[in-house]
Each structure stands twice: as structure tokens, then as C-alpha cells.
Amino acid sequence: MNELYAWAAIALITLAATTGDVLLAYSMKRVGDVGELWKNRGLLAVIGRVLSTPTFFLGVLAMAVAFYSLLFGLSWGNLSLVVPASASLTFVANAVAARIFLHERVGRRRWAAALLVAAGVALMAL
Amino acid sequence: MTFRKYLVLAGITVFSTLGDSLLARGMKELGGISLHNVSGLLLAILNPWVTLGILLLLAFFASYMSALSWADLTYVLPATSLGYVLVALIAHVAFHEQILPTRWLGIALIAAGVGFVAVGPSVTTHAHPSTHDDVPADTVSQEVKL
Numbered sequence: 001m002n003e004l005y006a007w008a009a010i011a012l013i014t015l016a017a018t019t020g021d022v023l024l025a026y027s028m029k030r031v032g033d034v035g036e037l038w039k040n041r042g043l044l045a046v047i048g049r050v051l052s053t054p055t056f057f058l059g060v061l062a063m064a065v066a067f068y069s070l071l072f073g074l075s076w077g078n079l080s081l082v083v084p085a086s087a088s089l090t091f092v093a094n095a096v097a098a099r100i101f102l103h104e105r106v107g108r109r110r111w112a113a114a115l116l117v118a119a120g121v122a123l124m125a126l
Numbered sequence: 127m128t129f130r131k132y133l134v135l136a137g138i139t140v141f142s143t144l145g146d147s148l149l150a151r152g153m154k155e156l157g158g159i160s161l162h163n164v165s166g167l168l169l170a171i172l173n174p175w176v177t178l179g180i181l182l183l184l185a186f187f188a189s190y191m192s193a194l195s196w197a198d199l200t201y202v203l204p205a206t207s208l209g210y211v212l213v214a215l216i217a218h219v220a221f222h223e224q225i226l227p228t229r230w231l232g233i234a235l236i237a238a239g240v241g242f243v244a245v246g247p248s249v250t251t252h253a254h255p256s257t258h259d260d261v262p263a264d265t266v267s268q269e270v271k272l
Contacts, residue, residue, distance in 0.1 A: 021199055021203070022199065024190075024191065024194060025194045025198075025199040025202075028191055028194035028195040029194070029195065031195055032195060033195050033196045034191065034192045034195040034196070035130065035131075035192065035195075035196065050191065063187075067183075070146075070149075071149065071153060071170060074149060074150050074153045074154075075153045075154075075156065075157070078217075078223065083146055083150075083210070083213055084210055084213070084232075087207075087210060090203075091203060091204070091207070094199060094200065094203055095200055098198065098199045098200045099200075102198075102199060103250070104198045104199060104200050104250045105198075105250040106200050107246075109242050109243065109245075109246045110200045110201070110204075110242075110243060110246065112239070112242045113200075113204040113239040113240070113242035113243040114200065114203070114204055114239070115239075116204075116235045116236070116238050116239030116242065117203075117204045117207045117235070117236050117239035117240070119232075119235050120207075120210075120231075120232040120233065120234070120235030120236035120237075120238075120239060121207070121210050121232065121236060122232070123228050123229065123231050123232030123235065124210060124214055124228075124229045124232035124233070124236075126226065126228045126229070126232075
């Protein structure tokens with residue numbers, strides 16, 4: 001039963017984390033290079049611009065769902081199962097989602113990286 | 127990619143790893159939380175390990191947001207994935223979880239993946255759309271150029 005709870009949490013973490021990552025990446029690309037902005041306009045300008053981006057809050061909401069699913073999962077499964085399993089699935093889901101929704105150029109190198117890391121992370125869950 | 131940007135990527139790796147590990151330690155102390163005991167999930171924040179873990183995850187979040195403002199999601203995620211190697215090592219040292227041969231293989235694959243993205247470009251610019259016409263230019267990547 002603990003195993004079932006752990007995998008339910010893993011599925012929920014993957015879905016919520018991918019949604020959150022894509023929304024946050026989209027928001028931060030709209031904000032622009034934070035380092036440049038901080039240097040030229042100050043930290044308050046950075047915070048102000050991030051907080052005035054509506055999709056940022058949707059991203060945070062999705063991440064909060066992922067975070068509480070993680071707490072839930074960690075209380076049932078091993079750190080070394082829940083973290084690698086959800087992360088592995090999230091790497092692949094994110095590569096697909098980033099290409100579709102963010103129009104990132106996911107070439108052979110990026111796919112190789114995402115799949116190698118996903119496989120490596122999955123192996124560590126065995 | 128400047129030295130400071132590599133430092134931010136390193137920060138993402140270390141903060142997320144330590145944060146997760148401290149959370150795990152705190153949650154193990156609290157024991158299993160079920161759907162019948164949701165208040166336990168809210169009270170978990172009062173555990174000092176969980177509190178410290180959350181603080182580190184906030185530091186992770188700030189550096190992650192910074193990285194996403196100047197690099198692609200599909201670059202940042204693999205580039206910071208060495209954290210899972212750190213998780214295994216911390217789990218081994220702190221919780222006495224075993225590192226099996228398959229895990230060592232996993233560590234090797236992750237390192238190879240990190241190597242693959244690390245030598246490639248960090249952000250999609252669409253500066254030469256003619257050579258990559260399979261991916262349409264869009265408003266987001268146009269803004270990256272600014």
C-alpha cells in the first residue's frame with residue numbers, strides 16, 4: 001500500500017512539476033535576463049517585474065502542488081525512490097513540453113542529454 | 127555563459143539537493159502522513175529539518191528563476207541534474223541507504239547527459255532560422271534576443 005501511495009505521488013509530482021517548469025520558464029523569458037535587469041535597474045525592479053507576470057503565479061501554484069505531492073511521497077517512500085523516479089519522468093516530459101509550448105530548439109544533443117539523465121536517474125531508483 | 131552564470135547553475139544543484147535531503151530527514155521523523163491525516167502535512171512545517179529544507183528550497187527557487195531568465199528549460203534541467211548524484215551520496219552517508227552497481231551506472235549516465243548539454247548552446251536564439259527551419263520562430267525566443 002505504501003508503494004501505491006508513493007507511485008501515485010510520483011505521477012502527481014511529474015504532471016505538476018512539468019506544468020510548473022514550463023509556466024515558470026515562459027514567465028522568466030518574458031521578464032528577461034534577471035542579472036542584467038538587477039545590474040541596470042536594481043533588485044526591486046526584478047521583483048516587481050516578476051510579480052507583475054501573471055503566468056508566474058500559475059507556475060508557482062503548479063510547483064506548490066508538486067511540492068506537497070513530494071512531501072506526501074517522501075513520507076511513504078524512500079528518498080532514493082520518490083526523488084529519482086519523479087525526476088526521471090519530469091526530464092522527458094519537460095523536453096517534449098519545452099519543444100511544444102516554449103518552442104525551444106531541442107536538437108539531438110538536448111534529447112540525448114534529457115534521455116541519458118532520465119535513464120541515469122531511473123537506474124538510481126532501482 | 128559567464129562564470130557567474132555557472133555559479134547560479136551550481137547553486138541550483140546544491141540548494142535543491144540539500145533542501146530535498148533535509149525535508150526527507152524531517153518527514154522520516156514525522157512518519158507516514160495519509161489522506162486521513164492532512165493536518166499532519168501542514169504541521170510538518172514546524173519540524174526544524176523541514177523548516178531548514180524549505181529555506182534552502184527557496185534559495186534554489188531564486189537561482190532557478192534567474193537561470194530560466196537567460197537559459198532554455200531544456201538546458202537548465204540536464205545541466206543541474208548532478209544533484210541526483212549528490213542525493214544518492216547524501217542518502218548513503220546520512221540515511222545509510224546502499225549504493226548498488228546499477229546506481230553507479232546511473233551516476234555515469236547522468237554525468238554523460240550533463241556533458242552533452244554543457245558543450246551546446248544555453249539558449250534558443252533563432253539567430254539563423256534558415257539552418258533550423260524545423261522550429262518556428264516565436265515571440266518568446268524573439269524576446270530572448272533583446
